Amino acid sequence: MSALLVFGRTGQVATELRRLAPDASFLGRDQADLADPAACARAIRASGCGAVLNAAAHTAVDRAEAEPDLARAVNAAAPAAMAQAAAQMGVPFLHISTDYVFDGSGERPWVESDPTGPLGVYGATKLAGEQAVAAAGGQWAVLRTSWVFSAHGANFVKTMLRLGAERQELRVVADQHGGPTPAAAIAAASLAMLGAMRADAARGGVYHFSGAPDTSWAGFAREIMAQAGLACRITEIASSDYPTPARRPANSRLNCAAILRDFGISRPDWRAGLAKVLQELTP
DSSP, X not given: OOOEEEEOSSSHHHHHHHHHOTTSEEEOTTTOOTTOHHHHHHHHHHHTOSEEEEOOOOOOHHHHHHOHHHHHIIIIIHHHHHHXXXXXXXXXXXXXXXXXXXXXXXXXXXXXXSOOOOSSHHHHHHHHHHHHHHHSSSOEEEEEEOSEEOSSSSOHHHHHHHHHHHOSEEEEEOSOEEOOEEHHHHHHHHHHHXXXXXXXXXXXXXXXXXXXXXXXXXXXXXXXXXXXXXXXXXXXXXXXXXOOSSOOOSEEOBOOHHHHHHHOOOOOBHHHHHHHHHHHHOO
């Protein structure tokens, strides 16, 4: 079986993919600069791979507001070039996306066919990437996920652990809701989807995948403190009390029934995933 080519090497999902698929080829920024879409396409054509997974993105949500051109190149133009190259080679392409493609209204979990409406540059460029991947003409899948965490890189869990060890109280937003998702679970789901796609050329499309149960950022923080044995108190605040350059969706709940139906992939319990991350972070 021809090898899997992964864009991304040090990000949260890419790091977990390296553990699960050590025989895959991983391209970091030094080998494939996502700001140069043509270079990404060339890397695919030169690889002779059997499938392509894009686990790289411009994920700095607030910074994207100040550098929209770079965000557009990385999140939209690069996936477009990747998908076109994969289509020309006749190999499946999986692209990891985000709940930020929605406007965050309501309380019902979003289904794949719901109207999109990104609130900022990050979400808008990720949506443009999704649309370009779908238009490329090959076999493709988009995996939308949310609130990613792991023992690697910068994420909410690591921030809460650091601040929780330093302070007696933390004020955390309680009016944004979603499903925290272990990066390890996203990596496993991506590989399972690509395996099914390689076995059946008719498989693909847009799918949602997030951890269960849904919670708020404050609820997530409270569980982090409890599992880590930290006495830091979590005080709930409104989003308006913590302004950021980019607006965050209030409702990031994702309906994950389709990925269960079509691929047999269940929502992971993020609390169990958190326990594993804390174990990894404990010396």
